[in-house]
Amino acid sequence: MRRDAMKIKIQLIIAFLILILVFASCKGNENEEPNKHVNNQGDDDTQLSDDDTEAGTIERSFDVVFEYRNNGHISWVEKGDRITATSVKFGDAYGYGNDLVPPNVSMNGVGKILRFPESRFELHTLYFQGPAIPKGPCGSKQISYALTLTGQEGASERYGGIAAYCGGAIQGKPARLLRIYGIWK
Amino acid sequence: MISKIERLMHLKPKLFMKGTAMNYRYHRFRGFKIRLVLYLCTMFLTIFILASTGATQEQHKYAVALFHCNVQYVAGGTLGMLPLPFLLGWFPNWELDSDATEDMIIKQGFEPMLDLYLAHPNWGVDIEFQAYYVEVLAQRHPTVLNKLITLVEQGQAEIISFHYSDQLFIGFGRPAWEKSVEETKRVFEENDVPLSDVVFTQEGQAGMGMAQAMEEHGYAHLVWPKNLWKYQHGDWESAAYYKFGNLDMIPGPKDINYNSGQLQLTWTFLDDGELMAACHVDPYFPPFFKTSESCIREYESEVEQLEADGWKISTIGEYFHAAKDMGITPTEPPPLFDGTWQPKDTDGVHRWLGGKGIIPFNADDERDNHVRTLNEIAYRELMAAQTIAKAAGLQADDELDDLWHLLNLGMVTDASGINPIGGEIGYSIAHSGEVARSARLIIEQGKEALGLSDAIIDTEAESVIAGTAPDEPPVADEAPINVNIDPGWRQASSTWYRVSDNPEIWRLDITVNAGIYRSMAVTFPGDSSKVIFTPALADDMPVSYNRSDFAFDHWWLALANGMINISDDMFVIKDMGLTHVAALIYPDSEDVTFRDDVATPNSAFQWRFYLLRGTADDAVAFANSLNVYPTLYR
Numbered sequence: 097m098r099r100d101a102m103k104i105k106i107q108l109i110i111a112f113l114i115l116i117l118v119f120a121s122c123k124g125n126e127n128e129e130p131n132k133h134v135n136n137q138g139d140d141d142t143q144l145s146d147d148d149t150e151a152g153t154i155e156r157s158f159d160v161v162f163e164y165r166n167n168g169h170i171s172w173v174e175k176g177d178r179i180t181a182t183s184v185k186f187g188d189a190y191g192y193g194n195d196l197v198p199p200n201v202s203m204n205g206v207g208k209i210l211r212f213p214e215s216r217f218e219l220h221t222l223y224f225q226g227p228a229i230p231k232g233p234c235g236s237k238q239i240s241y242a243l244t245l246t247g248q249e250g251a252s253e254r255y256g257g258i259a260a261y262c263g264g265a266i267q268g269k270p271a272r273l274l275r276i277y278g279i280w281k
Numbered sequence: 282m283i284s285k286i287e288r289l290m291h292l293k294p295k296l297f298m299k300g301t302a303m304n305y306r307y308h309r310f311r312g313f314k315i316r317l318v319l320y321l322c323t324m325f326l327t328i329f330i331l332a333s334t335g336a337t338q339e340q341h342k343y344a345v346a347l348f349h350c351n352v353q354y355v356a357g358g359t360l361g362m363l364p365l366p367f368l369l370g371w372f373p374n375w376e377l378d379s380d381a382t383e384d385m386i387i388k389q390g391f392e393p394m395l396d397l398y399l400a401h402p403n404w405g406v407d408i409e410f411q412a413y414y415v416e417v418l419a420q421r422h423p424t425v426l427n428k429l430i431t432l433v434e435q436g437q438a439e440i441i442s443f444h445y446s447d448q449l450f451i452g453f454g455r456p457a458w459e460k461s462v463e464e465t466k467r468v469f470e471e472n473d474v475p476l477s478d479v480v481f482t483q484e485g486q487a488g489m490g491m492a493q494a495m496e497e498h499g500y501a502h503l504v505w506p507k508n509l510w511k512y513q514h515g516d517w518e519s520a521a522y523y524k525f526g527n528l529d530m531i532p533g534p535k536d537i538n539y540n541s542g543q544l545q546l547t548w549t550f551l552d553d554g555e556l557m558a559a560c561h562v563d564p565y566f567p568p569f570f571k572t573s574e575s576c577i578r579e580y581e582s583e584v585e586q587l588e589a590d591g592w593k594i595s596t597i598g599e600y601f602h603a604a605k606d607m608g609i610t611p612t613e614p615p616p617l618f619d620g621t622w623q624p625k626d627t628d629g630v631h632r633w634l635g636g637k638g639i640i641p642f643n644a645d646d647e648r649d650n651h652v653r654t655l656n657e658i659a660y661r662e663l664m665a666a667q668t669i670a671k672a673a674g675l676q677a678d679d680e681l682d683d684l685w686h687l688l689n690l691g692m693v694t695d696a697s698g699i700n701p702i703g704g705e706i707g708y709s710i711a712h713s714g715e716v717a718r719s720a721r722l723i724i725e726q727g728k729e730a731l732g733l734s735d736a737i738i739d740t741e742a743e744s745v746i747a748g749t750a751p752d753e754p755p756v757a758d759e760a761p762i763n764v765n766i767d768p769g770w771r772q773a774s775s776t777w778y779r780v781s782d783n784p785e786i787w788r789l790d791i792t793v794n795a796g797i798y799r800s801m802a803v804t805f806p807g808d809s810s811k812v813i814f815t816p817a818l819a820d821d822m823p824v825s826y827n828r829s830d831f832a833f834d835h836w837w838l839a840l841a842n843g844m845i846n847i848s849d850d851m852f853v854i855k856d857m858g859l860t861h862v863a864a865l866i867y868p869d870s871e872d873v874t875f876r877d878d879v880a881t882p883n884s885a886f887q888w889r890f891y892l893l894r895g896t897a898d899d900a901v902a903f904a905n906s907l908n909v910y911p912t913l914y915r
Contacts, residue, residue, distance in 0.1 A: 164361020164704050165376070190369070192360055192378075210721050213750065214913065215658050215858030216887055221718050244714035246655055248859075251884035252795070255651065257711025267722075269683050272379070273715060275357065275707030279883065 152176065160278040162258075163192035168276065170243075172207060172222065179207030182222050184243065193274045195232035196239060196260040203241070220245040220254070223266065233271045234262035242266045245278070254278050341607070342545045343600045344584065344592040347481055347504060347533060348554030350391055350410040352417050353447045354564045356693045357708030358382040362565070372568050379708075380421070386564050387422050390555025393572045395428045397558075397581060398437055404584065405596035406432070408554065409441035409481045411448075412465035413690070419472050430474060439477035439596045442469065443500070447483035448692035449633055451619050451817035452653065452839040452861070454909030455494065457660055457692065458818055460685040462498055478502060479597050481533070484633075484694050485509060485622020490819030492526025502601050503530035504551075505614075506622035510535075513617060513624075515832045520612035521604045529601055529611055544607060546600055547592065549584050565702070616826045618836055619817050627699060629837035635862030635877040638700035647879035649697040650886075652709045653861035656692050657908065659716040661858065663688060664740040665913040666720035669727030672745040677723055688716045724915050741910030750914035754778040754788060761787050761892055762851075765804040771796035784895035786903065791888040793880070801880040803888065807847035807871030813897050817841040820909050823897040828868045837863040844904035847873050852900035856889040857908045 157171035168186035172179045188199030205224030212218065222243040228236050240263065245256035255277050259270040355362075358379040363369060369376060377385065398406050408429070418426035432438035444450055445464040450457065469476045478501040480491070485506035495503065503525050510532050511517070521539040522531050531537070534548030550557060555564065557580055560573035588594050620629055628636055634653060637644045663684050670677040691712030695705045727745070728736050737748040757777040766773050771793050778788040793801055813825045820842045838845065843855040845864050853873060855861065865874040880886065891907070893900050906912065 164707070165366065190366075190376075210718065212658055212662070212717070212858070214911075215654065215661075215856075217654070217658055217858065219714060219717055219721075242715065242718060244711075244718050246651075246710060246714045246717075248881075248884070248886055251881065251886065253648075253651075253881060253884050255648065255707060255710040255714075257707070257714050259711075259715045267680055267683075267719065269686065270715070273687075273708070273711040275704065275711045277703075277707065 156280065158278050158280055160276045162186050162197070162276050163274055165190045166192045166194070170222075170278070174207075174209060174220075177209045177211070179209065179220065179222065182207055182224065184222065184224055184241075193258075195229060196234065196272055196274060197241070197258065198226050198229060201226060205241075207243075216249045218247065218249055220256075225264070234260070237262045238264065239271075240264055240266050242270075243276070245276070252280050254280065341543060341603065342547075342592045343595045343603065344547050344549050344587045345405070345407065345533075345595055345597050345600060346548065346550035346584075347407040347409060347441075347597065348394060348550060348557065349481060349483075349485075349552065350408060350414060350554035351447050351483065352383045352386055352414045353411065353690075353693050353695060354386055354553070354555070355382050355702070355705065356447075356690075356695045357704045359565065359567060359702070360704050362702050362704065375567050377567055382564060382567070383417050384421060385567055385570060386555055387418065387425055389570055389572050390557075390559045390564070392422075392425045392428065393558035393577055394554060395425065395432060397577055398432055399428060401581075401584075401594070402435060402437065404588075404594040405437055405439075405599060406594075407439045407441055407477070407479060407481075407597050408432075409443075410554070411483065412442050412445045412468040413447075415442075415468050415472050415474055426472065426474075433475050437596075439479055439598050440469075440474055441477050441479050441481050443480050443482045444689070445686070446689040446693055447695070448689055449484075449486070449653070449656075449694045449697075449839070450482070450692070451486045451488055451621075451630065451841060452634060453656065453660060453692065453841055454905070455818045455820050455841070456664065456909065457688070458494070461689045464682075464686060464689065466498075477598065479504065479601075484698070486620075486817070487617075487622075488619030488816040488818065489526075489617055489824070490619070490816030490822065492528055493822075494818040495525075496527055501528050502598065503528065504533040504597060505530045505617070507532045507535040508623055508625060509620045510614075510617060512620075513831050513833055513836070514615050521609045522601060522611050523614040524611040525614070530614070531597070531600070533597075539604075539609065544604060544609065545592075547587070549587065549594075550580070565700075616824075616830055618812075618826070618831075619839060619841075620836075624833075624836075629863070630839045631837040631863040631865070631876070633694055633698045633863075634837070634839055635875075635879065637878045638698070640700050643700055643702055644879060646703040646706055647697065647701060648706055648710075648881060649879050650860065650862055650877050651881060652697045652706060652713075654858055655710055655713040655717070656688070657857040657861055659688055659691065659713040659720065661740075661911045661913060662717045662720040662724070664911065665738040665915065666723035666727070668738050668740045668743050669724050669731070669736065669745050671743065673727040673730035675723065675727055675730060677726075680719070680723065684716050684719055687712045687719075691716060721915075728915065736915050737912060738915060739910075739912045741906060741912070748914070754780045757787055761785075761894075762806060762847075764789065764806075765802075766791060767800075767802045767804070768793045768798070769800045770798040771801070773801075780891065784893055784899045784903075786894075787892045789890045789892065791890075793886055793888070795883055795885045797882050799880045799882055800876070800878050801888070802874055802876040803890070804872050804874040805847045805853050805890075805892075807873055809846060809848045809871055811846070811849065812866055813846040813852070813900075814838060814840060814844060815842055815901060815904075820905055821901055823901050825897070828866070828871075831868055833868065835865060835867050837865055840864055841909075842901070842904040843908045844900050845873055846897070846900070847871065850894055850896070852893045852895070852897070852904075854891040854893060854900065854904045854907060856891065858889075860888040860890065 153175045160168045162168040166189045172182040185202045203224040207222035210219040226239045240261045242259045245254040258274040445461045481504040519537045534551035537546035560576035562569045696709030735749045757779040773793045775791045780786040862877045
């Protein structure tokens with residue numbers, strides 16, 4: 097009986113949410129922030145672009161969704177397994193993740209593509225550092241980041257994370273793992 | 282003289298009045314003796330029955346509760362959960378980060394449940410959670426942790442924990458669970474929380490292979506989910522308890538009435554633990570996930586009524602001990618496949634390995650195969666890192682422990698389960714990606730220390746030698762069997778490779794082009810009445826079950842090492858680094874199907890299987906060398 101009551105309650109809540117969705121879609125999204133939710137996979141703004149500038153060199157510049165409500169932009173140049181000229185910048189929408197990643201600060205670093213040939217899988221990794229965020233879990237310490245983007249070889253979807261470590265070392269238990277998502281052609 | 286008592290008992294004295302006076306006296310005396318003995322026997326029997334009935338009501342009626350608690354109920358928090366951001370204006374407290382979500386679960390759902398039992402010192406209870414729960418309590422809710430410990434110290438509570446994180450342990454090789462249970466024991470010891478020898482697990486995962494693993498780690502009693510049994514064999518009257526290897530198990534929440542009431546068991550609760558106090562609203566709905574005094578009182582009243590009716594409100598362990606003390610021997614259970622606790626509602630483990638969630642608008646986010654293959658890739662890399670660190674003498678134990686910790690978290694069930702939200706999917710991927718990255722760094726350090734530019738890392742032999750990966754196997758002259766590949770509206774191509782002649786092994790690579798259609802299935806034709814596989818946590822112990830012994834219409838298997846037979850000497854092994862979806866079997870068909878209903882959209886993707894002709898031991902050895910103890914070329 098209790099389970100039935102619970103199911104009815106949840107169904108009511110779901111029905112309520114669906115009504116909200118219908119209402120919202122009729123009214124339009126004038127209040128929506130210009131952020132990209134994970135569902136917006138086909139949105140042009142979230143498409144990664146890559147440019148073959150010289151033989152074996154690929155430039156990538158793309159938007160990412162950061163902590164499911166915030167936004168970000170990443171660019172780099174890759175040649176072979178090396179990634180250089182990285183630039184990483186995140187927004188401040190809703191403050192999600194900004195206690196560990198400073199908003200609107202461009203950070204630079206280096207990276208590498210890790211390959212897992214037996215699984216036809218690859219991991220794009222970037223390393224960079226950011227300033228201390230006193231109100232965050234690292235307090236007065238600088239923050240070091242390891243960013244990973246995962247996918248099967250050739251896949252356009254890239255899910256990943258940013259491991260934020262307090263201090264200068266990138267090892268041990270991170271302060272938190274933040275989530276990012278992007279898609280490239 | 283006939284005494285007053287005898288007169289009262291002397292119903293038909295004339296029957297004895299024959300013959301001489303002596304005979305008369307003798308017969309009267311003998312009749313009196315018989316009646317006296319009968320009377321005393323009746324009296325003692327009555328007293329015995331009354332006494333034993335009283336004892337049964339007081340001591341042999343057990344009411345138990347198992348609160349399955351989960352601080353990773355929404356792994357990573359509810360950020361991004363509302364479909365449209367403007368809804369946050371209406372529900373500003375709906376989207377919470379990981380810590381805030383965990384805190385809410387503890388304060389609204391967990392602590393009130395503890396308070397209820399603290400208010401009833403004579404009530405027993407079983408509380409199950411991941412060891413990570415203890416860490417969160419210790420770090421941010423020490424008073425709640427003290428309440429929990431108080432319940433244990435008062436002999437009221439058994440604390441059950443079988444994994445550090447609420448992870449899908451039936452889907453991966455045993456070494457992953459070994460690391461999880463190691464961390465579980467350490468966390469319990471460090472926080473002075475006694476660990477019970479009773480086992481229940483996240484999502485009610487259970488399998489017969491758990492028995493030996495449990496025994497080796499000091500566990501003794503399993504609660505096997507009732508529906509996981511019922512779905513395989515139909516409804517039944519439960520025995521007092523069952524054999525589980527060398528251990529014992531009971532089905533839960535299954536009422537037991539042994540020997541016409543000699544021993545009885547009933548369940549007052551077996552469900553997500555925090556939901557009782559929150560009136561069965563779950564933590565995905567933070568504005569509504571609130572402690573409900575009325576629901577707590579309602580539950581309390583039900584238990585009080587049972588207590589008033591003579592039921593002992595006890596722990597599960599007490600029930601097992603009572604059954605043994607009464608001399609009851611365990612019954613042999615029927616064969617049981619691995620699975621999860623609600624195979625009918627969730628369609629089994631497929632829900633976590635390729636199945637869609639229940640709420641449609643979340644299904645777009647699901648990436649089961651990406652989540653679980655990345656778990657496996659990270660696992661393999663970490664196994665290799667562990668091997669080379671040891672071979673090279675690196676001082677990396679702490680770092681490796683940290684990575685196992687992250688991988689345990691990353692294997693959380695909710696990243697691909699009943700209704701994963703985007704944040705939960707990302708939680709798993711972010712953790713596994715970080716493990717794979719960090720493990721690779723350790724491998725590079727190991728290679729440098731050993732002076733190797735290319736290393737062959739054999740995690741089973743725990744050896745590292747110089748060398749590179751073998752060449753790709755040749756394309757097979759012909760397909761060994763006809764496989765049905767169904768990518769729906771997308772296009773698929775496949776290639777068979779010849780991997781080995783002894784035993785005969787082929788590899789099947791399948792590429793599905795980019796598209797929006799999200800179902801993909803591969804069916805291997807079978808011709809065996811038997812199902813041969815290795816149960817979870819028993820990677821090297823294949824079992825063989827007859828399909829005809831089961832009542833289900835279909836069954837999904839996680840296949841922890843990837844192996845299942847399609848004939849008596851032909852086995853399919855999924856390469857879990859590319860394909861980690863559940864295998865579907867039927868009682869009336871010998872075919873085996875692997876299906877993903879949330880296949881990666883937009884991008885092309887690849888699946889891979891191996892086909893082996895040989896014995897079950899050959900197949901186990903190959904499957905384990907691929908998915909459990911891999912050899913990596915780095």
